[in-house]
Amino acid sequence: MDEHLKPVYLEEKLEEIRNVGHHSYRSIALPTWCPGCGYFSMAEGLTFALNQLGIENKDAVVVSGIGCASRFPFFVSTYGFHTLHGRTLPIATGVKLANDELTVIAIGGDGDAFAIGGGHIPHAARRNVNITYLVFDNGIYGLTKGQTSPTSALGFKTPTSPYENEDEPLHPLMMLLSYRASWVGQAYAGHPHHLADMITQAIEHKGFSYLHILSPCVAFDKTNNTYANLDVLVRDLPENHDTSNLMEAMAQANPDENPALGVFFKQQRPTLIDAQNAISKRAQGMHK
Numbered sequence: 001m002d003e004h005l006k007p008v009y010l011e012e013k014l015e016e017i018r019n020v021g022h023h024s025y026r027s028i029a030l031p032t033w034c035p036g037c038g039y040f041s042m043a044e045g046l047t048f049a050l051n052q053l054g055i056e057n058k059d060a061v062v063v064s065g066i067g068c069a070s071r072f073p074f075f076v077s078t079y080g081f082h083t084l085h086g087r088t089l090p091i092a093t094g095v096k097l098a099n100d101e102l103t104v105i106a107i108g109g110d111g112d113a114f115a116i117g118g119g120h121i122p123h124a125a126r127r128n129v130n131i132t133y134l135v136f137d138n139g140i141y142g143l144t145k146g147q148t149s150p151t152s153a154l155g156f157k158t159p160t161s162p163y164e165n166e167d168e169p170l171h172p173l174m175m176l177l178s179y180r181a182s183w184v185g186q187a188y189a190g191h192p193h194h195l196a197d198m199i200t201q202a203i204e205h206k207g208f209s210y211l212h213i214l215s216p217c218v219a220f221d222k223t224n225n226t227y228a229n230l231d232v233l234v235r236d237l238p239e240n241h242d243t244s245n246l247m248e249a250m251a252q253a254n255p256d257e258n259p260a261l262g263v264f265f266k267q268q269r270p271t272l273i274d275a276q277n278a279i280s281k282r283a284q285g286m287h288k
């Protein structure tokens with residue numbers, strides 16, 4: 001029979017698509033996010049990056065906390081660990097220390113990262129744990145139905161700030177730069193191709209890479225971090241931006257400026273495992 005006259009069976013076709021390229025990193029579980037949520041860009045972006053870098057499913061581990069963003073390990077066919085609220089980084093650090101061959105990607109929302117989990121970030125960053133941390137910032141607690149988060153803007157009205165939010169928001173990029181993260185970048189869920197490229201660069205970096213992703217919660221935020229607002233606010237970093245200059249990176253991360261997309265800062269220095277191996281060698285020498 002002519003090739004083009006052969007019947008096409010949907011199940012077989014789906015199976016074929018599932019096993020090719022970036023689709024081969026998706027699990028059979030379909031994302032449970034609300035239609036239009038910025039997090040769909042994470043599913044596309046991360047699977048694209050893993051495929052681009054030729055990382056096999058068995059060699060990748062996705063670790064998350066609790067929240068809508070943290071649902072992610074269910075939707076990929078890598079190894080995964082859906083941990084406790086705010087405890088993503090200690091678990092991700094443990095996975096990396098146990099097996100340095102693995103590509104470890106930690107994922108969470110702004111609440112998971114900067115409220116309950118905020119105490120872990122400086123230490124993973126300053127120790128230069130060789131993992132990638134993707135924080136999807138919608139400026140709200142999405143999973144628990146729209147309360148104020150540490151990155152919510154002043155004046156934002158939510159069920160926990162019915163008059164208005166009076167708390168100054170944190171500025172994650174400035175924090176991560178001062179925590180000594182060795183790679184710091186920002187992307188936007190509304191620019192999915194750029195996001196995929198930034199995730200690829202973050203994973204390629206040897207050391208602690210932090211990618212901040214502006215991502216609308218379409219269900220509970222109708223006024224602040226919407227696609228309509230972010231589309232006009234975001235800008236590219238200047239072409240001549242010097243990614244080795246910490247002070248220049250800080251200036252670009254200034255919250256009084258419109259949010260810039262791109263790599264703010266990168267630096268090569270020994271990772272936690274490099275430092276431990278060096279100490280181990282010195283200690284062995286002393287005992288000889």
Ligand SMILES: Cc1ncc(C[n+]2csc(CCOP(=O)(O)OP(=O)(O)O)c2C)c(N)n1
Pocket residue numbers: 066067068069070085108109110111112113138140141142143144149
């Ligand atoms: C120890 C603990 N405290 C509080 C909660 C309730 N809780 C679940 S998710 C969440 C915040 C989620 O916000 P975020 O991390 O920004 O993720 P998003 O849902 O916006 O993606 C909170 C407070 C919890 N699950 N565990």
Ligand code: SF4
Pocket residue numbers: 032033034036037038039068069138142143216217218219220
């Ligand atoms: S509640 Fe918000 S953050 Fe959660 S899936 Fe829906 S749109 Fe996304």
Ligand SMILES: [Mg+2]
Pocket residue numbers: 067109110111136137138139140141142149
């Ligand atoms: Mg959130």
